[in-house]
Amino acid sequence: MFFQIIDILGTVAFAISGVLVALDKKMDSFGVLIIAFVTAVGGGTLRDVMIGIEPVSWMRNMTYVYVIVGTTVFTILLRKKINYLRTSLFLFDSIGIGLYTVVGIETGLIAGLHPIICIALGTMTACFGGVIRDILCNEIPVIFRKEIYATACIIGGLTYFLLRKFMADTNLIFIIALIVVIVIRLIAVKFKISLPSLYKGEEL
Amino acid sequence: MFFQIIDILGTVAFAISGVLVALDKKMDSFGVLIIAFVTAVGGGTLRDVMIGIEPVSWMRNMTYVYVIVGTTVFTILLRKKINYLRTSLFLFDSIGIGLYTVVGIETGLIAGLHPIICIALGTMTACFGGVIRDILCNEIPVIFRKEIYATACIIGGLTYFLLRKFMADTNLIFIIALIVVIVIRLIAVKFKISLPSLYKGEEL
Amino acid sequence: MFFQIIDILGTVAFAISGVLVALDKKMDSFGVLIIAFVTAVGGGTLRDVMIGIEPVSWMRNMTYVYVIVGTTVFTILLRKKINYLRTSLFLFDSIGIGLYTVVGIETGLIAGLHPIICIALGTMTACFGGVIRDILCNEIPVIFRKEIYATACIIGGLTYFLLRKFMADTNLIFIIALIVVIVIRLIAVKFKISLPSLYKGEEL
Numbered sequence: 295m296f297f298q299i300i301d302i303l304g305t306v307a308f309a310i311s312g313v314l315v316a317l318d319k320k321m322d323s324f325g326v327l328i329i330a331f332v333t334a335v336g337g338g339t340l341r342d343v344m345i346g347i348e349p350v351s352w353m354r355n356m357t358y359v360y361v362i363v364g365t366t367v368f369t370i371l372l373r374k375k376i377n378y379l380r381t382s383l384f385l386f387d388s389i390g391i392g393l394y395t396v397v398g399i400e401t402g403l404i405a406g407l408h409p410i411i412c413i414a415l416g417t418m419t420a421c422f423g424g425v426i427r428d429i430l431c432n433e434i435p436v437i438f439r440k441e442i443y444a445t446a447c448i449i450g451g452l453t454y455f456l457l458r459k460f461m462a463d464t465n466l467i468f469i470i471a472l473i474v475v476i477v478i479r480l481i482a483v484k485f486k487i488s489l490p491s492l493y494k495g496e497e498l
Numbered sequence: 499m500f501f502q503i504i505d506i507l508g509t510v511a512f513a514i515s516g517v518l519v520a521l522d523k524k525m526d527s528f529g530v531l532i533i534a535f536v537t538a539v540g541g542g543t544l545r546d547v548m549i550g551i552e553p554v555s556w557m558r559n560m561t562y563v564y565v566i567v568g569t570t571v572f573t574i575l576l577r578k579k580i581n582y583l584r585t586s587l588f589l590f591d592s593i594g595i596g597l598y599t600v601v602g603i604e605t606g607l608i609a610g611l612h613p614i615i616c617i618a619l620g621t622m623t624a625c626f627g628g629v630i631r632d633i634l635c636n637e638i639p640v641i642f643r644k645e646i647y648a649t650a651c652i653i654g655g656l657t658y659f660l661l662r663k664f665m666a667d668t669n670l671i672f673i674i675a676l677i678v679v680i681v682i683r684l685i686a687v688k689f690k691i692s693l694p695s696l697y698k699g700e701e702l
Numbered sequence: 703m704f705f706q707i708i709d710i711l712g713t714v715a716f717a718i719s720g721v722l723v724a725l726d727k728k729m730d731s732f733g734v735l736i737i738a739f740v741t742a743v744g745g746g747t748l749r750d751v752m753i754g755i756e757p758v759s760w761m762r763n764m765t766y767v768y769v770i771v772g773t774t775v776f777t778i779l780l781r782k783k784i785n786y787l788r789t790s791l792f793l794f795d796s797i798g799i800g801l802y803t804v805v806g807i808e809t810g811l812i813a814g815l816h817p818i819i820c821i822a823l824g825t826m827t828a829c830f831g832g833v834i835r836d837i838l839c840n841e842i843p844v845i846f847r848k849e850i851y852a853t854a855c856i857i858g859g860l861t862y863f864l865l866r867k868f869m870a871d872t873n874l875i876f877i878i879a880l881i882v883v884i885v886i887r888l889i890a891v892k893f894k895i896s897l898p899s900l901y902k903g904e905e906l
Contacts, residue, residue, distance in 0.1 A: 316642070322693045324649060325642025339548065344747065346756025348550025353615045370696060411761045425838070430629070432638045434840045438724070438733025445732060489730045492778060520846070526897045528853060529846025543752065552754025557819045574900060634833070636842045 297393075302361055304390025307383055308334040309365040310376070312427050317373060319431050329427055330366040334358065336423035341398055341415050345405045384483070392475035394420040395447040396468050399454055413451030420447045420475075442482030445489065450475035501597075506565055508594025511587055512538040513569040514580070516631050521577060523635050533631055534570040538562065540627035545602055545619050549609045588687070596679035598624040599651040600672050603658055617655030624651045624679075646686035649693065654679035705801075710769055712798025715791055716742040717773040718784070720835050725781060727839050737835055738774045742766065744831035749806055749823050753813045792891070800883035802828040803855040804876050807862055821859030828855045828883075850890035853897065858883035 312333030316326040335352040342350040352358040369376060376383075398419030402412030421437055421444050428435040437443045454471035461467055481487070516537030520530040539556045546554040556562040573580060580587075602623030606616030625641055625648050632639040641647045658675035665671055685691065720741030724734040743760040750758040760766040777784060784791075806827030810820030829845055829852050836843040845851045862879035869875055889895070 317696065319638060319642075320697060321638075321642045322644060323696060324693060325639075326696070328642060328648075343547055343751055344756065344758050344761065346550070346754070348548065349609060349611060349615075350548050353548065353611055356612055356614065359614055359618075405757060407757060407761055408764055410764065410767055414767075429633060429837060430639060430642070432636065432840065434727060434729075435733075435838060438727075438729045438736060438838070440730060444736075489732060492725065492731060492734070493728060521900065523842060523846075524901060525842075525846045526848060527900060528897060529843075530900070532846060532852075547751055550754070552752065553813060553815060554752050557752065557815055560816055560818065563818055563822075633837060634843060634846070636840065 300389055300393050301397075302357070303386045304393050305334045305358060305361050306365050307386030307390045308423055309362045310369050310383060311387060311424070313366055313369040313373075314376070315427055315431055317370070323370065326370060327363070327366050329430060330369075331362050332430060333423045333427040334362050336426040337394060337419040337421060338398070338423075340422050340426075341401060341419050345401065345407075345415070347401070347405075385480075388476045388479040391420040391443065391447060391479065392450065392472040395450050395475050396454065396471050399451055399471075400468075409455045413448060413455070416451045416454075417444050417447040420444075440488055442478065442487055442489065446475045446478040446482065449478055504593055504597050505601075506561070507590045508597050509538045509562060509565050510569050511590030511594045512627055513566045514573050514587055515591060515628070517570055517573040517577070518580070519631055519635055521574070527574065530574060531567070531570050533634060534573075535566050536634060537627045537631040538566050540630040541598060541623040541625060542602070542627075544626050544630075545605060545623050549605065549611075549619070551605070551609075589684075592680045592683040595624040595647065595651060595683065596654065596676040599654050599679050600658065600675050603655055603675075604672075613659045617652060617659070620655045620658075621648050621651040624648075644692055646683065646691055646693065650679045650682040650686065653682055708797055708801050710765070711794045712801050713742045713766060713769050714773050715794030715798045716831055717770045718777050718791055719795060719832070721774055721777040721781070722784070723835055723839055725778070731778065734778060735771070735774050737838060738777075739770050740838060741831045741835040742770050744834040745802060745827040745829060746806070746831075748830050748834075749809060749827045753809065753815075753823070755809070755813075793888075796884045796887040799828040799851065799855060799887065800858065800880040803858050803883050804862065804879050807859055807879075808876075817863045821856060821863070824859045824862075825852050825855040828852075848896055850886065850895055850897065854883045854886040854890065857886055 309330040312330035313326055315333075316329035319325075321329065335350075335358060339350045339352065342348065395416040398416035399412045401419075402415040407415070424437060425435040450471045453474045454467060457467045457470060513534040516534035517530055519537075520533035523529075525533065539554075539562060543554045543556065546552065599620040602620035603616045605623075606619040611619070628641060629639040654675045657678045658671060661671045661674060717738040720738035721734055723741075724737035727733075729737065743758075743766060747758045747760065750756065803824040806824035807820045809827075810823040815823070832845060833843040858879045861882045862875060865875045865878060
């Protein structure tokens, strides 16, 4: 129940981020809905397809469909007021990537894959919805250029496998790794931390 | 036999639309062929991969390959005269999206999926070849911005499931849903109907 | 052992080409790694997903992960000197597409697919890593516009199936087809041969 609420909050945040980018590109209502959908379920879909879990998750659980459609309608209607929610949105989004990371890792573990592959799957689940969103909107994906985002997922993933060496309580491991991702993301944005630039001294 | 002719007409129309966009981008002959191919089979491929029907359809039926290669060569050679065919092409294209929509829906039904997911699969089959075409050509997908296109597929899909409640003849349901998509598309283009704008009163 | 060395050389060359494009786009280190990864394994991943070989190859063989991560770090550090290696890189890259082509063909054969589909799969394995790289970097894929690249794969594929009619030694067929791809690519670049233009006499 607790996890389900987190999951829905994450889906809502991801869908809203999709709607906002699509509105920015002056898409019509169908385009906005598709971008919201892809942002929310794209990462998990890519993961499922690569592992071979088919039909992919969102086709077997109507909750996602209802939540995303509802969120899209709601966001379109209230888009002029959505700015007041930016802080909550950012918090939901961070919760979302934390949750998606750990869910991705556990999906990989169930498929019997190597820890490094599991961490890659977790990061993919959390980040590639946004990557597909940006490609459909004809932008270079934002997470390839700035922001500690994927890095938070990777560190959360490392924490997950480190804890597994010392702890047996999988629920607790789940929650700690989730919190690690969220906290790193919050701190990075709060203090404007980004990856060290590869282009120091070069003209940009 | 009847359905097969429709299927080939649709594939031809989709492939031609791919060739025309690729020529516009000054691609070489290999690029043009790939774009034709992707436009014609991209939607169905995405559907098959997400449901888990693999190898995907076009790998198991050489007709598609021959039709698409033939159409591409023919269109490249006659591209200066293709304008005279625009009305026929538009008709074939509308038949194509109608057929692809219903085929996509029935593929979802066979996989035991929820009606809403089936309608999404039908729309995906009909529309995502064009989406992938536009992404490969570095454009924001045209169906996200204008035209009643996906909307026709969705309404056709709703009709399909509505009829299933009252009728037993699946062939008849197939044909009616197909015609609904085609007619909505033709009317929408004829009378220049598009989705109500989300940006009324805003500067564009 | 011999094939494994070729495979690693090809992966290294593909990863480096990804790193160079990503650095050109001023991506951060995470973005550079992802582009390197996608360039090296993207074609094979697409092939595996469409045929239904899941989890996809690179998830089951950690060598790729280590080679790609190592190559990325190395290339970023030495990127100012990488120009001296351009000739070797071009050679590795040509070896890579040759090998990927033949591996793709044989994967298709094992899945029982038609020779034309197998050639398409070989070409996809060799070329679509670069296509995905270019899309993620917001460029029209370079192989759709110039260079004999895919054409070399297709001719190599035709050679493969022609030889199968006359020879029984599959290892020898493998090697001859591989060499055909490499030689065509080298000759085409050396003599600046490209596909005949479709746009003769038109303004570009």
